[in-house]
Amino acid sequence: MTINHPLTDVASHSAARPRERRVTNPPNMERQVHKACGDINAALNEALEALARLSLNQADAFGVARVQTALYRAREANHLLGQMVGTPIERRLPWAYYRARLEDKALRHLSLHAERGRPAPEGQRPRTHRAKRHIA
Numbered sequence: 001m002t003i004n005h006p007l008t009d010v011a012s013h014s015a016a017r018p019r020e021r022r023v024t025n026p027p028n029m030e031r032q033v034h035k036a037c038g039d040i041n042a043a044l045n046e047a048l049e050a051l052a053r054l055s056l057n058q059a060d061a062f063g064v065a066r067v068q069t070a071l072y073r074a075r076e077a078n079h080l081l082g083q084m085v086g087t088p089i090e091r092r093l094p095w096a097y098y099r100a101r102l103e104d105k106a107l108r109h110l111s112l113h114a115e116r117g118r119p120a121p122e123g124q125r126p127r128t129h130r131a132k133r134h135i136a
Contacts, residue, residue, distance in 0.1 A: 027094040035095045036081040039102075043074035076102050 047070030054063040080098040087093075 029089050032095040040074055040077045043077050046070040047074055
């Protein structure tokens, strides 16, 4: 009876085996658009709920900031959906890529205006010093 031990058996060592490349299917682009629309819908619902809570209570700075943040996220998600749909299908990235950009932008937006001590003006985007990403 032969016992194969991972430290002594060369054939069982992972370096001896050829590296298998996992082939994945490309994402279904119709499904990606539905995911994006769902994220926009969720952001708009969040904004409406925050606005409803704000109107029931006295308006405070935190409540106004929650409404502004939710509206900003919905507007940015809508903008990113437009970018995704405007890209040719063969070069289009999955919605997860755009969702990550959305989270990054929302955090930068909040920190930028928190440093200034004032809310973000409507229609103005945060300015950053990062170079724009170009998808080839």
